[in-house]
Amino acid sequence: MEGMAVSTGPSGETLITLCSDDNHSLLQRTLLLQFALPADATPVPRLRPVSSP
Numbered sequence: 001m002e003g004m005a006v007s008t009g010p011s012g013e014t015l016i017t018l019c020s021d022d023n024h025s026l027l028q029r030t031l032l033l034q035f036a037l038p039a040d041a042t043p044v045p046r047l048r049p050v051s052s053p
Contacts, residue, residue: 001031012039 003019014037022028 009036013037014039 001018001020005017007015009015016035018033020031022030
């Protein structure tokens with residue numbers, strides 16, 4: 001991805017927008033993706049890294 005923006009939507013949700021271009025290649029696509037994270041979303045606990053023996 002070549003661009004990212006984070007903003008707040010009208011209902012308080014967090015909007016994450018990602019974009020990329022095709023670099024003039026037939027093997028790639030131009031994409032514009034947007035994800036909405038609800039304002040009342042419960043955070044997921046992070047796992048601790050596994051230590052090496």
